[in-house]
Amino acid sequence: MYDITRIQGWPMPVLNELNRPHFDAMAEGKVLVQHCPDCATWLAPGAFLCENCGSTGVQWRQASGRGEIYSYVVMHRTFDPAFEAMVPYNVCLIELEEGPRLLANVVGVANADLTIGSPVQATFESVGEGLPLLKFKPA
Amino acid sequence: MASKKPLAAIRGFAMSDLSRQYIGPTWQLAVAAIHRAIADAGLKKSDIDGLLINKSPVATLMDLPMDLLDYAGLKDLTLCGVVEAEGSSGVQMVQQAALAVQAGMAKAVVCVFSDAPIVPGVSTQQAFGMPLPLMGKLGSEAPTGLFGPVAAYALAARRYMHKNKLTEDHLGAVAVACRQWALKNPLAMMKKPLTMEDHHNSPYVVDPFHLFDCSFPVNGAVAVVVTSAASAADGPQPAVYVHGMGQGHRGVTNRRGFENEIEIGARLAGEGAYAMAGVGPKDIDCAQVYDAFTYCILLQLEQYGFVAPGGAGEFVLAGQTAPGGSFPVNTGGGQLSGYYLQGGTPLSEGVMQTRGTAGERQVKHDLVLTAAYGGRMMYHACMITSPHASL
Ligand SMILES: [Zn+2]
Numbered sequence: 001m002y003d004i005t006r007i008q009g010w011p012m013p014v015l016n017e018l019n020r021p022h023f024d025a026m027a028e029g030k031v032l033v034q035h036c037p038d039c040a041t042w043l044a045p046g047a048f049l050c051e052n053c054g055s056t057g058v059q060w061r062q063a064s065g066r067g068e069i070y071s072y073v074v075m076h077r078t079f080d081p082a083f084e085a086m087v088p089y090n091v092c093l094i095e096l097e098e099g100p101r102l103l104a105n106v107v108g109v110a111n112a113d114l115t116i117g118s119p120v121q122a123t124f125e126s127v128g129e130g131l132p133l134l135k136f137k138p139a
Numbered sequence: 140m141a142s143k144k145p146l147a148a149i150r151g152f153a154m155s156d157l158s159r160q161y162i163g164p165t166w167q168l169a170v171a172a173i174h175r176a177i178a179d180a181g182l183k184k185s186d187i188d189g190l191l192i193n194k195s196p197v198a199t200l201m202d203l204p205m206d207l208l209d210y211a212g213l214k215d216l217t218l219c220g221v222v223e224a225e226g227s228s229g230v231q232m233v234q235q236a237a238l239a240v241q242a243g244m245a246k247a248v249v250c251v252f253s254d255a256p257i258v259p260g261v262s263t264q265q266a267f268g269m270p271l272p273l274m275g276k277l278g279s280e281a282p283t284g285l286f287g288p289v290a291a292y293a294l295a296a297r298r299y300m301h302k303n304k305l306t307e308d309h310l311g312a313v314a315v316a317c318r319q320w321a322l323k324n325p326l327a328m329m330k331k332p333l334t335m336e337d338h339h340n341s342p343y344v345v346d347p348f349h350l351f352d353c354s355f356p357v358n359g360a361v362a363v364v365v366t367s368a369a370s371a372a373d374g375p376q377p378a379v380y381v382h383g384m385g386q387g388h389r390g391v392t393n394r395r396g397f398e399n400e401i402e403i404g405a406r407l408a409g410e411g412a413y414a415m416a417g418v419g420p421k422d423i424d425c426a427q428v429y430d431a432f433t434y435c436i437l438l439q440l441e442q443y444g445f446v447a448p449g450g451a452g453e454f455v456l457a458g459q460t461a462p463g464g465s466f467p468v469n470t471g472g473g474q475l476s477g478y479y480l481q482g483g484t485p486l487s488e489g490v491m492q493t494r495g496t497a498g499e500r501q502v503k504h505d506l507v508l509t510a511a512y513g514g515r516m517m518y519h520a521c522m523i524t525s526p527h528a529s530l
Pocket residue numbers: 036037038039040041050051052053054055
């Protein structure tokens with residue numbers, strides 16, 4: 001478990017130096033993930049060292065925002081009031097073309113039409129009381 | 140098979156009362172199971188010199204604290220600790236107790252799992268409904284609305300189903316097989332027959348999982364007493380000899396090249412246990428595995444080597460794991476239809492089957508594989524038990 005807070009009324013992890021750049025970049029319309037300069041491995045955000053080579057020199061780096069659906073679910077129940085009006089809503093695991101995978105909601109497509117492997121592109125939408133959040137849409 | 144001596148044995152086993160309602164705090168259920176297991180072993184409290192404790196990962200240490208030894212009236216222990224390896228702890232406790240017995244640190248170690256997720260004012264849905272960091276380190280479950288273990292597992296199941304071209308029929312077949320076993324188990328909570336239609340018609344919780352793809356919370360405790368093989372042979376119950384133990388922990392790597400949903404630590408755990416026991420998957424008569432969700436049985440059948448990769452869906456659909464099938468799995472109904480006590484579920488059924496005391500649902504039990512996992516199938520522990528002291 002980790003601590004949940006609310007930012008602009010939206011459920012969010014408590015931000016710290018490991019995850020804050022990723023979420024802050026959403027306000028600028030950027031997909032920020034991590035990259036190891038020593039072995040050139042792209043990493044999903046939240047890494048404080050490179051899981052491939054052990055380097056502690058991991059840097060934040062902007063990804064293209066292009067990727068594909070690696071897997072997806074459709075939530076028919078929720079446990080947070082923020083999502084109640086959205087049920088049933090999807091949550092997808094997106095594999096960025098650089099390699100890292102991110103959880104996100106995919107918009108602009110019916111849940112019944114989601115398919116693994118279909119190309120998607122980052123987009124940003126405000127949730128809650130105006131919090132910009134990374135989403136994906138069909139590419 | 141090579142002639143090998145067992146590592147240790149389970150001499151005593153018991154459970155507290157089980158309920159889908161609140162019947163007392165976690166520690167109280169634990170004490171009940173501990174006392175019953177000691178009596179079952181034909182031992183006195185003063186014979187016990189070790190205590191290993193396993194709490195639910197979503198409970199706190201306050202629920203099941205170290206001073207459980209005082210609550211249970213145990214004194215002068217030479218081994219006492221909390222095993223914290225999430226759902227795999229139920230089996231890991233037995234492994235650690237076996238090692239302690241082998242090393243001479245303790246002679247009779249009580250291992251206990253206890254949980255009371257259902258408390259007044261908290262629904263069974265809410266009990267496990269929090270966002271869990273099952274996808275990695277970032278914590279993006281909350282902003283995207285991926286709540287509960289069911290969602291994280293559904294995401295894994297979808298990938299697995301896609302890769303192996305499985306349908307909801309394959310998941311449903313798992314649920315139906317478990318229910319058939321549960322109907323033979325007086326301890327099981329689910330008492331109504333379940334058909335494939337019932338499964339498909341049950342509401343989605345998180346698509347692709349219907350309600351009957353998911354286990355359900357139960358309050359209760361499981362305890363075993365681990366001793367040397369020689370001690371267990373002198374006990375009043377049939378000894379459950381531990382011949383092999385293994386663990387496998389693969390973590391979650393959220394990037395291309397890693398399919399955490401399909402390749403899990405269970406393979407490593409199984410290989411270790413088979414090598415230690417000097418047997419292979421073909422020698423195993425039945426398996427008791429952690430089955431919080433239907434998909435988990437399918438994947439473990441493959442990873443523990445009982446079915447070739449990708450073949451588990453058809454294997455279960457053909458009824459092979461159900462009563463009368465070629466390879467009985469989760470003969471007590473598992474967590475899906477029996478009772479969800481995390482690693483305590485496979486542990487309890489593994490003991491009853493190995494002892495030969497499983498009544499109407501008893502199957503061939505010369506070699507039984509018992510396996511438990513934690514996280515989103517990140518942490519695995521298994522053991523191979525037998526009623527025979529030498530294989
Ligand atoms: Zn590196």
